[in-house]
Amino acid sequence: xxxxxxxKSILLTLWLVSAAWIAPASSSTQPxxxxxxxxxxxxxxxxxxxxxxxxxxxxxxxxxxxxxxxVAQMQAADVATVLIAAPxxxxxxxxxxxxxxxPLSAQPGxxxxxxxxxxxxxxxxxxxxxxxxxxxxxxxxxxxxxxxxSGRARTTSxxxxxxxxxxxxxxxxxxxxxxxxxxxSLERLRADILTLQNFQTRYTTxxxxxxxxxxxxxxxxxxxxxxxxxxFYFEGSKEGKNIVTVIPGKLTPEKIVLACAHYDSTSNNxxxxxxxxxxxxxxxxxxxxxxxxxxxxxxxxxxxxxCVSGEEQGLYGSDxxxxxxxxxxxxxxAVVNLDxxxxxxxxxxxxxxxxxxxSEWLADRFIAVAQPYIELxxxxxxxxxxxxxxxxSFWDEGYAALCGIEDSENPYYHxxxxxxxxxxxxxxxxxxxxxxxxVAELAQLKSNSAASMxxxxxxxxxVSYSLYNRLKxxxxxxxxxxxxxxxxxxxxxxxxxxxYQCLTTQPVSATTFRDPFLDxxxxxxxxxxxxDPQGRQSNYSREVRDDENN
Amino acid sequence: MKTTSLKFFRVAPFxxxxxxxxxxxxxxxxxxxxxxxxxxxxxxxxxxxFFPQQETFREIYNHAIWPMELRLDWDIFGSFSVFGAxxxxxxxxxxxxxFPELPAETHALHWQMATLRLGLNYRFGRxxxxxxxxxxxxxSFFREQWRDVALNTDGKKAxxxxxxxxxxxxxxxxxxxxxxxxxxIPAGIGSRGKVHLGGLTLLLGLMAGLx
Numbered sequence: 086x087x088x089x090x091x092x093k094s095i096l097l098t099l100w101l102v103s104a105a106w107i108a109p110a111s112s113s114t115q116p117x118x119x120x121x122x123x124x125x126x127x128x129x130x131x132x133x134x135x136x137x138x139x140x141x142x143x144x145x146x147x148x149x150x151x152x153x154x155x156v157a158q159m160q161a162a163d164v165a166t167v168l169i170a171a172p173x174x175x176x177x178x179x180x181x182x183x184x185x186x187x188p189l190s191a192q193p194g195x196x197x198x199x200x201x202x203x204x205x206x207x208x209x210x211x212x213x214x215x216x217x218x219x220x221x222x223x224x225x226x227x228x229x230x231x232x233x234x235s236g237r238a239r240t241t242s243x244x245x246x247x248x249x250x251x252x253x254x255x256x257x258x259x260x261x262x263x264x265x266x267x268x269x270s271l272e273r274l275r276a277d278i279l280t281l282q283n284f285q286t287r288y289t290t291x292x293x294x295x296x297x298x299x300x301x302x303x304x305x306x307x308x309x310x311x312x313x314x315x316x317f318y319f320e321g322s323k324e325g326k327n328i329v330t331v332i333p334g335k336l337t338p339e340k341i342v343l344a345c346a347h348y349d350s351t352s353n354n355x356x357x358x359x360x361x362x363x364x365x366x367x368x369x370x371x372x373x374x375x376x377x378x379x380x381x382x383x384x385x386x387x388x389x390x391x392c393v394s395g396e397e398q399g400l401y402g403s404d405x406x407x408x409x410x411x412x413x414x415x416x417x418x419a420v421v422n423l424d425x426x427x428x429x430x431x432x433x434x435x436x437x438x439x440x441x442x443x444s445e446w447l448a449d450r451f452i453a454v455a456q457p458y459i460e461l462x463x464x465x466x467x468x469x470x471x472x473x474x475x476x477x478s479f480w481d482e483g484y485a486a487l488c489g490i491e492d493s494e495n496p497y498y499h500x501x502x503x504x505x506x507x508x509x510x511x512x513x514x515x516x517x518x519x520x521x522x523x524v525a526e527l528a529q530l531k532s533n534s535a536a537s538m539x540x541x542x543x544x545x546x547x548v549s550y551s552l553y554n555r556l557k558x559x560x561x562x563x564x565x566x567x568x569x570x571x572x573x574x575x576x577x578x579x580x581x582x583x584x585y586q587c588l589t590t591q592p593v594s595a596t597t598f599r600d601p602f603l604d605x606x607x608x609x610x611x612x613x614x615x616x617d618p619q620g621r622q623s624n625y626s627r628e629v630r631d632d633e634n635n
Numbered sequence: 636m637k638t639t640s641l642k643f644f645r646v647a648p649f650x651x652x653x654x655x656x657x658x659x660x661x662x663x664x665x666x667x668x669x670x671x672x673x674x675x676x677x678x679x680x681x682x683x684x685f686f687p688q689q690e691t692f693r694e695i696y697n698h699a700i701w702p703m704e705l706r707l708d709w710d711i712f713g714s715f716s717v718f719g720a721x722x723x724x725x726x727x728x729x730x731x732x733x734f735p736e737l738p739a740e741t742h743a744l745h746w747q748m749a750t751l752r753l754g755l756n757y758r759f760g761r762x763x764x765x766x767x768x769x770x771x772x773x774x775s776f777f778r779e780q781w782r783d784v785a786l787n788t789d790g791k792k793a794x795x796x797x798x799x800x801x802x803x804x805x806x807x808x809x810x811x812x813x814x815x816x817x818x819x820i821p822a823g824i825g826s827r828g829k830v831h832l833g834g835l836t837l838l839l840g841l842m843a844g845l846x
Contacts, residue, residue: 546737547734547738547739548732548734549730549741550730550731550733551728551730551742551781552691552746554779554781556730556784560738635734635737
């Protein structure tokens with residue numbers, strides 16, 4: 086370790102020891118908030134080994150909660166740590182996104198903002214009205230440090246790799262999904278955005294926001310869906326509510342595809358007028374449109390449609406829902422979050438698909454499935470630091486999630502001028518079509534094939550080794566369909582429910598399949614379809630892991 | 636692991652042929668020399684059987700392995716001689732399944748190894764039959780190939796060896812050779828942990844005194 090780092094380590098240790106003596110209120114085991122940079126694989130590994138927790142992965146650094154004894158361990162491993170804070174009871178911590186040189190309109194003593202990296206600040210306060218001091222536009226994500234400090238596990242980015250641009254099977258149901266996509270109505274989107282805008286404000290905690298929630302709930306009920314309010318509390322006694330409905334799956338209802346958007350809004354005068362047409366009546370209208378079209382269809386998996394509030398205050402609604410889902414063991418295979426999908430700007434018509442590394446497969450699948458139906462460009466953005474919307478709450482709970490968002494700077498963002506007149510609803514329509522196609526595909530819209538879904542799929546994997554190399558071979562077997570069929574297609578993905586690649590150029594008639602020459606260090610997932618005499622494929626079979634029957 | 640090209644394996648037989656040619660065509664000239672009291676420089680060829688030390692190696696390459704060696708011996712002083720050798724072996728085998736209880740999947744394999752050896756021998760006595768013992772260092776080039784998929788590993792590793800044997804003088808120029816050696820060649824980490832390419836080799840050969 087260089088001398089400078091050693092000196093730094095000694096000083097930090099001395100500071101920690103003296104802090105423990107001087108401030109008895111903060112116990113010596115109270116975790117500290119640290120900034121670690123760079124944010125590489127080595128740092129992630131050391132943080133994990135030291136028993137620290139990644140609170141947030143940013144572009145250039147990690148925000149880490151660590152017990153004091155872990156700090157020296159991390160420094161000994163040549164990880165550069167900077168002490169940010171020793172959080173105390175009653176303090177709120179937020180990640181704040183603001184491009185201004187100073188995000189505060191004044192410098193009150195009970196609010197501090199510390200720049201972590203470009204445009205990203207750590208806001209620390211005991212003042213519940215701190216938002217009054219912030220200059221718009223800004224975005225907030227609440228950091229629930231108290232729960233982290235009580236030992237609640239958080240996930241960090243993993244090593245998952247998704248193949249880009251694979252010549253993959255796009256959809257079994259191209260024609261059926263095409264029909265669904267054609268049902269997306271620009272006029273309905275406009276009407277719903279206008280209705281939401283006409284609540285004047287949907288700032289969480291206002292009666293108008295509650296009314297907007299009731300409107301969404303009523304709409305779900307009108308469609309014949311069982312919907313309910315999901316209330317939550319934040320920052321003491323402040324209350325918000327999510328609106329949630331489920332289209333139950335017919336074959337595997339415990340598996341869930343979730344589409345969400347926040348319906349709350351904010352502006353430079355949030356309690357009075359915050360129309361939030363782009364942010365995020367556009368996303369909310371998309372969820373309503375998905376509900377209208379998908380409610381009449383049958384799927385293998387369940388589809389949850391979720392409209393959350395509290396997003397503008399710090400992602401409180403989605404955080405509440407995601408944590409509850411994790412506690413209940415919900416099998417959410419994918420989350421599609423739509424936030425600001427109606428202002429493409431003048432330069433280009435691009436919808437960014439934001440994912441973290443764990444969710445990269447989802448972006449690949451979104452683009453592969455949706456791009457054929459739309460003209461706007463879909464760009465995958467893999468960046469775990471883009472935490473400014475509700476997908477981030479699901480990332481924090483280890484779920485695969487993406488955020489569909491316009492690739493432009495909306496000048497009306499978080500202003501009273503964010504109204505429907507400024508929007509490009511053709512763009513929004515295509516964004517909704519893309520999301521609809523993906524959700525329908527992920528949830529496995531019922532196929533129109535005469536062949537029934539194959540059953541009894543089993544997988545065994547064998548590893549063959551030489552002195553220096555190993556290869557995996559996977560053996561699949563399944564029960565034969567009883568009705569007349571042309572054969573079976575076998576599909577493989579490298580993530581569960583990921584982008585399936587068809588392994589069979591022609592339907593195979595046997596009920597066994599051998600998949601050789603595979604990487605033994607990877608796990609593969611398989612499904613198969615039965616093909617009817619007209620060439621139409623059934624729904625996917627149950628997915629199996631390659632070594633499930635070893 | 637560093638790799639070497641296939642060129643080495645093409646060059647080795649060529650060198651072998653050149654040395655054999657030199658041996659054959661130089662012998663008549665040597666035999667015509669009238670007064671050579673004792674040959675001090677020998678060239679020889681030997682072949683034999685290799686028994687790999689590592690069980691994994693034997694399990695994978697379960698066919699007999701017949702190494703060949705071209706060697707040069709130089710009696711430098713007293714009972715000591717320096718020797719150098721180029722040894723080549725190749726064999727075939729097949730992959731082993733990690734889970735014997737599951738359906739097997741085997742792939743054909745091919746193994747090649749060329750080893751350059753340099754060492755010192757001590758000869759016990761100067762009678763017609765002269766036992767010897769010695770040791771030295773080696774440098775091996777090896778290649779493992781999967782026949783049905785492009786999965787090759789090339790490497791080169793240093794090692795050492797001990798050997799013992801005897802030379803039997805047939806006539807003024809020719810000597811028969813028998814040798815048993817044990818080589819140690821640690822060769823990095825393989826698919827099942829550390830790889831050891833050494834083992835026991837029994838060689839029988841013929842040496843020709845050049846001068």
